[in-house]
Amino acid sequence: MASSNKNLSEYSDKNITPISERKFAVVVSEWNEEVTEALYHGAYSTLIQHGAQKENIIRKSVPGSFELTLGAQWMAAQDDIDAVICIGCVVQGETKHFDFICDAVAHGITNVGLKFNKPVIFGVLTPNTQKQALDRAGGKHGNKGDEAAITAIKMLGF
Numbered sequence: 202m203a204s205s206n207k208n209l210s211e212y213s214d215k216n217i218t219p220i221s222e223r224k225f226a227v228v229v230s231e232w233n234e235e236v237t238e239a240l241y242h243g244a245y246s247t248l249i250q251h252g253a254q255k256e257n258i259i260r261k262s263v264p265g266s267f268e269l270t271l272g273a274q275w276m277a278a279q280d281d282i283d284a285v286i287c288i289g290c291v292v293q294g295e296t297k298h299f300d301f302i303c304d305a306v307a308h309g310i311t312n313v314g315l316k317f318n319k320p321v322i323f324g325v326l327t328p329n330t331q332k333q334a335l336d337r338a339g340g341k342h343g344n345k346g347d348e349a350a351i352t353a354i355k356m357l358g359f
């Protein structure tokens with residue numbers, strides 16, 4: 202279902218598990234900082250809202266979304282981290298660079314989760330325009346950071 206038909210901040214409360222003792226890493230890309238900061242705050246506030254402790258939310262920054270995979274791996278390798286949330290925004294430009302980054306990050310993040318057998322969440326926007334990104338970072342389509350946090354929580358209740 203396209204985001205235009207589903208608000209990213211709306212979700213069912215099924216499989217919401219207690220997370221007060223859980224530890225989360227949130228890896229945030231610095232590219233498109235206005236968007237990624239909004240996504241981070243959505244994810245952070247959603248984790249807190251559902252009972253996470255501030256000291257159990259570990260934020261790490263990486264230069265761009267392409268580096269999210271390695272950042273996620275470094276955090277997932279830590280035994281005390283229960284889930285990793287990757288936050289990024291890759292905006293279509295004039296060249297095929299967009300395609301390569303998006304493909305690499307999607308596959309890379311997937312593989313980290315499989316390698317370390319823990320939730321590693323793809324909280325990466327891949328819009329065509331800056332407006333589409335802002336619409337999904339707290340705008341009319343909600344906040345993908347909220348969605349990423351809830352996804353991590355639900356996976357921990359699997």
Ligand SMILES: Nc1c(NC[C@H](O)[C@H](O)[C@H](O)CO)[nH]c(=O)[nH]c1=O
Pocket residue numbers: 230232233264265266267268289290291292293302
């Ligand atoms: N154009 C965007 C990038 N590009 C940078 C790459 O992610 C990477 O840091 C670089 O290729 C060096 O490895 N990154 C984004 O997150 N968003 C973009 O729109």
Ligand SMILES: CC(=O)[C@@H](O)COP(=O)(O)O
Pocket residue numbers: 291292293294295296297298299300302
């Ligand atoms: C996704 C990107 O790296 C992109 O923003 C770079 O822009 P361009 O393809 O015009 O070089």
